[in-house]
Amino acid sequence: MDRSGRIFAILLVLGVVLQSAVATTYVVGDSFGWAVPNNSSTYSDWVSGKTFMVGDILTFNFVTDEHDVLEVTKESYEGCKSTNNISSLITTGPANVNLSSTGEHYYICTVGRHCQNSQKLSLNVSASSTSSPSPSSGPTSQTTPPPPSSSGSFVFANVFVSVLSIVLCILV
Numbered sequence: 291m292d293r294s295g296r297i298f299a300i301l302l303v304l305g306v307v308l309q310s311a312v313a314t315t316y317v318v319g320d321s322f323g324w325a326v327p328n329n330s331s332t333y334s335d336w337v338s339g340k341t342f343m344v345g346d347i348l349t350f351n352f353v354t355d356e357h358d359v360l361e362v363t364k365e366s367y368e369g370c371k372s373t374n375n376i377s378s379l380i381t382t383g384p385a386n387v388n389l390s391s392t393g394e395h396y397y398i399c400t401v402g403r404h405c406q407n408s409q410k411l412s413l414n415v416s417a418s419s420t421s422s423p424s425p426s427s428g429p430t431s432q433t434t435p436p437p438p439s440s441s442g443s444f445v446f447a448n449v450f451v452s453v454l455s456i457v458l459c460i461l462v
């Protein structure tokens with residue numbers, strides 16, 4: 291491997307390492323958004339294959355007053371009940387929700403029978419690779435959110451490294 295190849299390889303590895311520290315924003319349901327689906331597996335299909343980390347953000351895309359978002363316990367999720375809420379009701383869309391603790395998180399829409407009609411989302415959050423693992427939160431306990439990560443500077447660093455690698459490959 292020649293010199294520029296080596297430099298490129300090093301920078302590529304650096305970029306991948308930095309990338310893994312960047313918080314991810316997920317748009318719930320992708321282009322379908324947060325609405326009553328025509329299929330009971332729409333949101334479980336959406337979750338499947340994704341790995342959610344502490345620090346990641348969920349964007350619930352919905353029109354204000356048509357839907358809402360409430361984080362509840364597993365029991366309330368299964369029974370579509372608004373009791374035992376873990377968050378306060380989010381009524382303004384689109385809404386960002388921070389995944390600030392590990393473990394299972396359950397979200398429902400409390401409008402009409404939307405939840406009964408499968409407008410509900412459950413997912414499992416893993417400890418982020420860059421922070422020390424925090425204990426899984428039970429239904430009534432909530433772990434303190436980790437200190438704000440410097441994801442902005444990580445994004446910048448990653449862009450910087452990518453640009454640098456391209457420039458070096460042209461010049462070297």
Ligand SMILES: *[C@@H]1O[C@H](CO)[C@@H](O)[C@H](O)[C@H]1NC(C)=O
Pocket residue numbers: 322328329332
């Ligand atoms: C169900 O919804 C999906 C979007 O999630 C859409 O692509 C599909 O055409 C719909 N199917 C029916 C039968 O309405």
Ligand SMILES: *[C@@H]1O[C@H](CO)[C@@H](O)[C@H](O)[C@H]1NC(C)=O
Pocket residue numbers: 328329330331332335
């Ligand atoms: C619901 O989605 C699943 C998985 O994508 C699919 O196998 C099934 O046929 C769908 N059912 C309906 C009624 O569209």
Ligand SMILES: *[C@@H]1O[C@H](CO)[C@@H](O)[C@H](O)[C@H]1NC(C)=O
Pocket residue numbers: 375376377378379
């Ligand atoms: C549950 O909902 C009520 C009413 O919206 C709110 O006052 C309360 O703070 C919520 N509980 C939590 C833990 O957010």
Ligand SMILES: *[C@@H]1O[C@H](CO)[C@@H](O)[C@H](O)[C@H]1NC(C)=O
Pocket residue numbers: 386387388438439
């Ligand atoms: C979510 O986290 C971001 C930074 O990661 C912060 O700016 C924002 O205020 C947080 N939002 C909530 C609702 O905690």
Ligand SMILES: *[C@@H]1O[C@H](CO)[C@@H](O)[C@H](O)[C@H]1NC(C)=O
Pocket residue numbers: 393394414415
């Ligand atoms: C969530 O993750 C934890 C730890 O990785 C695991 O023990 C638990 O079974 C998972 N829950 C679900 C519903 O997959």
Ligand SMILES: [Cu+2]
Pocket residue numbers: 325326356357358399400401404405409
């Ligand atoms: Cu709804």
